[in-house]
Amino acid sequence: MGDSKVQSAEGAATQPETAAKPLPFKQANFLHSGIGGAAAGKKNRTWKNLKQILALERALPWQLNDPSYFNIDAPPSCKPSKKYSDISGLPANYTDPQSKLRFTTIEEFNYIRMLPTDVVTGYLTLRKATSIVS
Amino acid sequence: MATLVLDNGAYTAKIGYSHGEVSVIPNCQFRSKTARLKTFTANQIDEVKDPSGLFYILPFQKGYLVNWDVQRQVWDYLFGKEMFQVDFGETSVIITEPYFNFSSIQESMNEILFEEYQFQAALRVNPGALSAHRYFHDNPSELCCIIVDTGYSFTHIVPYCRSKKKQEGIIRINVGGKLLTNHLKEIISYRQLHVMDETHVINQVKEDVCYVAADFYKDMETAKLKGEDNSVMVDYVLPDFSTIKKGYIKPREEMVFSGKPTAGEQILRLTNERFAVPEILFHPSDIGIQEMGIPEAIVHSINNLPEEMQPHFYKNIVLTGGNALLPGFKDRVYSEVRKLTPTDYDVSVILPKNPITYSWEGGKLISENDDFEDMVVTREDYEENGHVVCEEKFDI
Numbered sequence: 001m002g003d004s005k006v007q008s009a010e011g012a013a014t015q016p017e018t019a020a021k022p023l024p025f026k027q028a029n030f031l032h033s034g035i036g037g038a039a040a041g042k043k044n045r046t047w048k049n050l051k052q053i054l055a056l057e058r059a060l061p062w063q064l065n066d067p068s069y070f071n072i073d074a075p076p077s078c079k080p081s082k083k084y085s086d087i088s089g090l091p092a093n094y095t096d097p098q099s100k101l102r103f104t105t106i107e108e109f110n111y112i113r114m115l116p117t118d119v120v121t122g123y124l125t126l127r128k129a130t131s132i133v134s
Numbered sequence: 135m136a137t138l139v140l141d142n143g144a145y146t147a148k149i150g151y152s153h154g155e156v157s158v159i160p161n162c163q164f165r166s167k168t169a170r171l172k173t174f175t176a177n178q179i180d181e182v183k184d185p186s187g188l189f190y191i192l193p194f195q196k197g198y199l200v201n202w203d204v205q206r207q208v209w210d211y212l213f214g215k216e217m218f219q220v221d222f223g224e225t226s227v228i229i230t231e232p233y234f235n236f237s238s239i240q241e242s243m244n245e246i247l248f249e250e251y252q253f254q255a256a257l258r259v260n261p262g263a264l265s266a267h268r269y270f271h272d273n274p275s276e277l278c279c280i281i282v283d284t285g286y287s288f289t290h291i292v293p294y295c296r297s298k299k300k301q302e303g304i305i306r307i308n309v310g311g312k313l314l315t316n317h318l319k320e321i322i323s324y325r326q327l328h329v330m331d332e333t334h335v336i337n338q339v340k341e342d343v344c345y346v347a348a349d350f351y352k353d354m355e356t357a358k359l360k361g362e363d364n365s366v367m368v369d370y371v372l373p374d375f376s377t378i379k380k381g382y383i384k385p386r387e388e389m390v391f392s393g394k395p396t397a398g399e400q401i402l403r404l405t406n407e408r409f410a411v412p413e414i415l416f417h418p419s420d421i422g423i424q425e426m427g428i429p430e431a432i433v434h435s436i437n438n439l440p441e442e443m444q445p446h447f448y449k450n451i452v453l454t455g456g457n458a459l460l461p462g463f464k465d466r467v468y469s470e471v472r473k474l475t476p477t478d479y480d481v482s483v484i485l486p487k488n489p490i491t492y493s494w495e496g497g498k499l500i501s502e503n504d505d506f507e508d509m510v511v512t513r514e515d516y517e518e519n520g521h522v523v524c525e526e527k528f529d530i
Contacts, residue, residue, distance in 0.1 A: 047200060047201065047202050047203070047242070048200070048238060049195070049200055050195045050196060050198060050200050053198070053200065053236050053238055053239065054236075056236075056238060057236050057237070057238075060237075067234070067301045067302060067304055068234055069234045069236070072233075072234065072304050072305055072306045073305075073306055073307075073308065073425060074305050074306065074307045074308075074418075074425040074426040074430075074431045074434070075425070075426060075434065076419070076424045076425060076426070077417065077418070077419050077424070077425065077426045077427060077430055078426075078430070079417065079419070079427075079430070080419075081417060081419035081420050082350075082413075082417060082420045084406075084410065084420070087325070088325070088406075089321065089325070089357075089405075089406040089407060089410055090354065090357065090358055090406060091351075091354055122324065123324065126317075126320055126321065126324070126421070127420070127421045127422045128421060128422025128423070129422055
């Protein structure tokens with residue numbers, strides 16, 4: 001595999017160092033897609049992680065209504081979400097105002113009040129209900 | 135010249151020659167707790183004697199191929215002499231990629247297929263295109279179909295009209311089998327037994343006991359009952375990997391409804407978890423993912439399409455991907471879509487016999503097409519023109 005080293009971004013067309021077997025089709029300003037910038041050593045190639053790829057992709061000149069990875073997410077549902085008890089999984093009508101945990105019966109309520117805070121936050125993260133502020 | 139069809143999923147790779155049979159193989163590497171230093175690739179997992187606390191190394195992240203080192207090791211194994219003995223000089227490959235795959239990933243894929251493995255020709259497609267091809271092949275009179283591809287990382291809803299995908303109708307729901315397994319793992323860990331490290335075991339539990347409720351609230355009422363009236367409740371015997379190699383559901387006659395169950399085997403008692411977990415596919419908002427469920431998204435997608443096409447889509451809803459195997463999935467999708475559509479449209483939901491390999495079979499059919507030669511990019515083409523020719527030819 002002929003690896004090309006390009007220090008800067010695509011625009012600056014520096015002459016690439018061709019590997020042992022030069023491949024004629026490779027463009028002068030070719031940047032190996034899997035390798036982040038200068039880290040183009042053949043041995044320890046590091047592939048871009050998803051975050052980097054996403055950032056790169058976001059920078060592309062998208063038209064407003066082009067479908068792409070970023071706007072094909074399903075829109076929010078019109079139906080109300082169901083409320084389960086955090087303890088038993090049964091439908092819950094009540095929420096403990098202190099811990100914000102949901103519960104079905106009075107026994108569960110007693111149990112909730114005995115829980116330490118880290119378990120409470122654990123239960124809340126299960127349904128992504130932890131508030132960022134507290 | 136042989137053609138290798140590879141539906142390269144995030145959890146399993148569906149691979150086989152177009153003239154042969156398909157194999158479903160885990161597309162990842164494993165480390166086990168007992169043999170710490172050894173890495174097991176793909177279906178070498180069968181050699182693991184004690185698969186408790188099995189650790190997964192996945193090439194995919196959120197459904198996109200990012201860890202090429204792992205992927206190449208899996209492919210080396212699959213293409214190599216243990217498995218498919220690919221003669222790269224004489225083989226073309228059909229390989230699948232997720233919808234709207236990122237261009238940098240596509241380019242890496244080209245390079246690895248043509249330069250590292252030196253395939254003679256390659257066709258990169260979306261799995262949905264293969265499924266649609268299979269569907270139109272079986273039902274030549276239909277014009278449109280909508281593929282619901284519910285896999286490991288996410289669920290895509292993709293409308294196809296005469297084998298061309300309608301980009302404006304594509305919807306992604308960020309709920310897949312992985313999320314279901316993880317959620318089940320978490321709620322079991324909170325409610326009864328710590329199983330956070332046992333992804334492999336819990337995945338088996340999910341496949342064995344979970345189902346989609348036809349009437350969620352009715353099943354929830356049943357799940358509230360105590361003792362023998364509770365027909366939803368099952369006892370799942372966990373494997374200990376010495377005497378019990380694989381977990382199983384305890385027969386109802388042997389269940390102990392009051393008091394402590396007999397010692398010696400570890401039991402998970404599952405009630406509402408059985409259907410509340412797959413319910414996430416239908417109501418992601420239950421666990422705080424603010425997105426539509428599958429039936430709602432199908433209807434939303436179809437409503438984005440030209441009105442004349444809509445009735446054709448409603449009667450050709452095809453379910454593919456591993457989650458479609460959940461019992462009751464098809465009936466639930468049907469009844470909910472039916473409720474959301476005007477009565478003068480026919481609704482029909484099709485569940486193929488094997489939703490996991492459905493798109494692989496489509497790939498097999500495509501390779502037998504007369505114009506297959508025109509669809510692929512050959513290695514000469516690529517060496518002459520580079521990525522541009524792939525970008526032009528492949529509809530990703």
